[in-house]
Amino acid sequence: MGSRRTFLLTTLLAGGGLVLGWSLLPPRQRLITRQPLPVQPGQVALNGWLKIGSDDRVTVMVPKSEMGQGVLTALAMVVAEELDADWQRVAVEHPPVDAIYNNLAVAVDGLPFHPDNQGALRRGAGWMTAKAMREVGVMATGGSTSVKDLWLPMRQAGASARAMMVAAAAAAWKVPGAEIQVREGLLSHPSGRSARFGAVAAAAAGQPVPDNVALKAPEKFTLLGRSLARLDTPSKVDGSAVFGLDVRPPGLLYAAVQMCPVLGGRLASFDAAGAQALPGVRKALALAPHHGGSGGVAVVAARPWQAKTAVEQLKPQWDEGPLAGLDSASLNQRLKQALDSDSGFAYFKAGDTEAAFSGAAKTLNAEYSAPMLAHSTMEPMNCTVLFEPEQKRATVWAPTQVPDLARKAAADVLGLKPEQVQLNVTLLGGGFGRRLEVDFVAQAAEVAHALPGQAVQTFWTREQDLQHDFYRPACVARLSAALDAQGRVLGFRAHSAGQAIVHQVMQRTFGLPAAGPDKTTAEGTFDQPYEWPAARVSHAIVDLPLQVGFWRSVGHSHQAFFQETFIDEVAAAAGQDPVVFRSELLRQHPRHRAVLQRCAALAGWGQPLPPAPDGAQQARGVALHQSFGSTVAMVVQASVGADKAIRVHQVFSVIDCGFAVNPAGVRAQVESAIVFGLSAALYGQVTLAKGRVQQSNFHDQPVLRMNECPEVHTEIMASDAPPEGVGEPGTPPLAPALANALFALTGQRLRTLPLKLA
Known part of the structure; x- marks a missing residue:
């Protein structure tokens, strides 16, 4: 499978993907698992997506990781709707690794096509x-694709079982x-005969799986489109929910780690004997770098605090590696120099x-920049592994977004085949793309390998987590606009520079060389709906040894800031209102225009604002952005205090995400x-000095506090279109809308x- 996967992935990447809609694959291809689903006594599996017990409980197999986005509930609703199940008797379970659960949408969405391009090639x-x-993809939760990817397969699974x-x-x-x-888990006939699901499920399992089943029309939905409380x-x-750090197999030991402070560095030496003499310590061992991470040392002890205090007393010697001289100033200089280069390739x-x-x-010409960013998940990286070499098996408990890749990473370290590793996906205390990486899983497997027959939970402190991330890459951009004498736009240019994420991910995950264009840092400018009379959007890939990764909304997180603040500058130069100016560039995109205009009306755009509670003047800023198939308009209402502190009081947002499966979940995600x-x-902001990350915890890398959170108003546009992404599209327009409000103020x-205000 490995060589076949490599061949197919290389072919797709080199050709930009050769590239009919992924949803047109025959339904049966994503209905039946290659291996039978494990069932409990009294349960039967009617396909790879659901099991029904004699107690009438319907268990929906949800292959996506739950990291706060409500996907367990949304996808269970999809199956339950077509099954006509009793929602009060629906449960969820994470399935074992199987190809039917591979994420197709995330790969298709990654192709470098403009959304308006719906031709034969696309x-x-x-x-x-x-x-x-x-055939060779991965089970992945990312790219705001969970509902989009499984909207049809899980509906078909429910309808087929019904x-x-x-x-x-x-x-x-x-x-x-x-x-x-x-209806609601009850089959009935006009003759008066009836039976609940549990009474007929076993006989139903002996029925042939239908090739095609009719799906409900939206007007027949009884669950979908309703705001339901989350199952979790x-x-x-x-407190009964199990996150990675809550795993407690019998006899569990704990491993704390200390990694080389220079990114990508290795351990040279350390005093293992001294560490092992400390109270509670069972073992101290060197750690190799895994999957782009850093090397280090681990201490295993009976209690977490014993492991943490012991590893912090070590004074290891480091081989700092090639990044020891890297700092933020030189990194930014490399990026800015790349703005003067152009390969001739344009994304649009x-x-x-x-x-x-x-x-x-x-x-008009303007240059923009965005820094490296950490994920700062509330639950730091951790993984629990039990290695049983005599039985040639291992059990892994991991808060991961990629269970099959995590399983393989552990298997490789332990010298096992992937099928000899049982991978249990826990709840994730935040993901944001960080848990698409498997460095921490491989590291935990290395620790467990040194203590066979003993379950070991390897955990990172906040400091280790923040300083050994796969950061969102820094990016710079130069934007230009041409106007005629009446202030009408004639042309638009955007050229940006930054590291390629996909190239690195393919290398460290599959061992594949860099190939083809990487849209992940250029997305957010080339793929927007604005109808420029003439436009060119390009991006220069800057090759640096610094490991980077996916971060919530990826390239959209900085490209939206670049483009939407620049559009405000162009609107000002043209003497036009920012909302009117954008609307004029969206004449052929009525859905986008409707989102923008509805948000402006919701926010009272153009109406006077009262002073802020501290008496400071308030102003509004607007932004519109399309990402992950959805469009979000946002108006931010802000003020600046006498101390130059920026205060955001209200945020108005409108999203068009196609059909909203669970509107409450959509609003929560926005x-x-x-x-x-x-x-x-x-x-x-993450900064570097001598290859070391300067930030270490929330005191110097703050996140928004509750008292700083604005009042948020969110509306969802009604739509019968298929569901699109929800988890990420609300992030990109925030920064430009705020920046535009600050311009209006200052x-x-x-x-x-x-x-930062001057």
């Missing part, structure tokens, strides 16, 4: 990519299946930009993304993140 590329990912139970009941009752009704809320309230081109700029009455984005806009154009 459709063909999507079909080919989905086909390949079905049809099988109807067929079983029809055979038992000797009546036509068309005469049987199903009770356990999180009463329209019209004649040369003619537009040469014939312009006025041109609000979460706003808080996440505001933290980054005000405080987010006249200062802030082109660098985090936002």
Whole structure:
């Protein structure tokens, strides 16, 4: 499988993906698992997505990781709707690794096509990519794709199981299946006969799986589109929910780590004997670097505090490696130099930009920059491993976004085959892309390898977590606009520079060389709906040894700031209102225009604002951004205190995400993304000196406090379109909307993140 996966991935990357819609794959291809689902006594599996017990409980298999986004509830709703299950008897379970759970949408969405490009090449590329990912892809939770990826497969799974139970009941009752009704887990016939799911499930399992089943029309939905309480809320309230750090197998030991303070460095030597003489310590061992991480040392002890205090007393000697001389100033200089280079490749081109700029009455130019950012998940990295070499097996408990890759990472370190490793996915105390990496899983496996037969939980402190991240790469951009004498836009140019994320991920995960364009740091400018008469969007990849990774909203997180603040500058130069100016560039995009105008109305755009509670003047700023298939407009209402402190009082947001499966969940995710984005806009910054990350904890890398959180108003546009991404689209427009509000207040154009007033 490894060589086949490598061949197919390399082919797709080198060709930009060859590239019909991934959802057009035959339903059966994502219905039946290769290995039977494990069942409890009284349970039967009707397909790879659900099990039904004799107690009437429906257990939905949710292959996506729950990290606060409400995906366990949303995807259970999708199955329960088509199954006509009793929602009060629905439970969820994470399935074992299987190809039917591979994330197809995340790969298809990663193809470097403009969203308006729906031609044959785009459709063909999507079909080919989905086909390949079905066979050799990964189970991944990321890219705001969970509901989008499984919207059809899980509906088909529910409808298929419903049809099988109807067929079983029809055979038992000797009546036509068309005469049987199903509602809330009860099958009934006009003759008066009825049975609950649990009574017919075993017979239904013997029915053939139907090739095609009719799905409900939206007007027939009884669950979907309703705001339902999350299934995982009770356990999180009463403390019974199991996150990675809550795992407690019998006889558990704890391992604390200390990694080389220079990113990518290795351990040279340390005093193992001295560490092992400390109270409670069972073992001290050297750690190799894994999957782009740093080397270090671990101390295993009976209690977490014993392990932590012991490892902190060590004085290891380090091989600091090639990054020992890297600092933020030199990094930024490399990026700015790259702005003067252009390979000639453009992610988007329209019209004649040369003619537009040469014939312009006025041109505008601006440069922007965004720093490296840490993920700062509330639960630091951790993983628990039990290695049993005599039985040739291992058990892993991991808060991971990629269970199959995590399983393989552990297997490789332990000298096992992946199928010899049982991977249990726990709840995640935040992901944001950090847990798409498997360095911490491999590290935990290395620790467990040294203590066979003993479960060991390897955990990182906040300091280790923040200083050994796979950071969002820093990025710089140069934007230009050409205007005629009446202030109309003639042309637009954007050129940015930054590290490539996908190239690094493919190398450290699959051992593949860099190939093809990487849209992850250019997305957010080339893929926007604005109808420029002429435009060119390009991006220069800067090759640096610094390891970077996916961060909530990825390239959109900085490119939206670049473009949406610049658009405000252009609107000002044209003498136009920012909302009106954007609307004029969206004449052929009515959905985007409707989102913008609804948000402006919601916020009272153009109406006078009262003073802030401290008497300071308030102002509004606006931004519009499309990401992960969804469009979000945002208006930020802010003030500046006498102490120059930036205060955000209200945020108004409107999202078009297609059909909202669980509106309460959508609103929660938009609000979460706003808080996440505001933290980054005000405080987010990781700096380097001599290869060392300068920040270490929340005292010097703050996140937004509760008393700083604004009042948030969110509306969801009604839509019958298929669901799109929700977890990330609320983050990108926050920073530019705030920057635009600050310009309205102070006249200062802030082109660098985090936002600081002079």
